[in-house]
Amino acid sequence: MDKSKRRTVIAGNWKMNQNTAETKGLLAEMQQTVKADNCDVVICTPFTSLSAALQATESSFINIGAQNVHFAKNGAYTGEISAQMLKELGVKYVITGHSERRQYFNETNETVNMRTRAAIDEGLIAIVCVGESLTEREQEITNEVVRLQTKIALSGFSVEDLKNVIIAYEPVWAIGTGRTASAEQAEEVCCEIRNLLSELYSQEVAQSVTIQYGGSMNAQNADELLSKPNVDGGLIGGASLKAADFAAIVAAASK
Ligand code: PGA
Secondary structure, eight states: OOGGGSOOEEEEEOOSOOOHHHHHHHHHHHHHHOOOSSOEEEEEOOGGGHHHHHHHTTTSSEEEEESOOOSSSSSSOTTOOOHHHHHHHTOOEEEESOHHHHHHSOOOHHHHHHHHHHHHHTTOEEEEEEOOOHHHHHTTOHHHHHHHHHHHHTTTOOHHHHTTEEEEEOOGGGTTTSOOOOHHHHHHHHHHHHHHHHHHSOHHHHHHSOEEEESSOOTTTHHHHHTSTTOOEEEESGGGGSHHHHHHHHHHHTO
16 A cells, blocks of 8 residues: 555644634744644634635644535525635635535535535535444445435546545544544445546556544544554644644654
């Protein structure tokens, strides 16, 4: 397994945290403490903090991302934000299909596909989240669930489109719970996703796509998770709100 064929990406997902003042403060702290070597760093802020974040990270190694995007270019979609709007701000990345969006806002595999499509068409890099619930893991259908989510999310995507896609495997039971998947569990599912990409596209394409693990990744467990051959980075919630913890995770990814 040759990890050098793909980028390692550590992305922080701040969720509904950090107003503009807090955003500036934390990003300033991160620029002092985080040292990224051969690893891409992304911070996904709330929509309202994006401008402040972009300003605070101008000519910095920290890239800024949004946490969701609508599938339409514009129109009567009260409360939504389009890919064009994000692009205009200077945002580079966007998360799609996060399990909290699926769980609390009724997003489906189909709308995740449409949102990801809109992001890619606008030249954004999409971090597409997939992952099973605890019940699904207990029913031993993890691989089936994750395969289905990934397949539908990427439906209609060309090899060229895939260059702007990162997949984040995030078991729902590990998100915000402090209960991390073991490195073996993370590796097994990330490997399964790569096998699916190989079936859908080719071995070469499968080897080129960054697949992250997410779900209670922290300063203590990052090293082991990131040492796995198919785990190419992390999507980090809680630990991305503390500069020192996030710096330790980026250091682990930079090894
Ligand atoms: P967590 O969140 O690191 O707090 O578990 C991960 C995520 O939701 O992306």
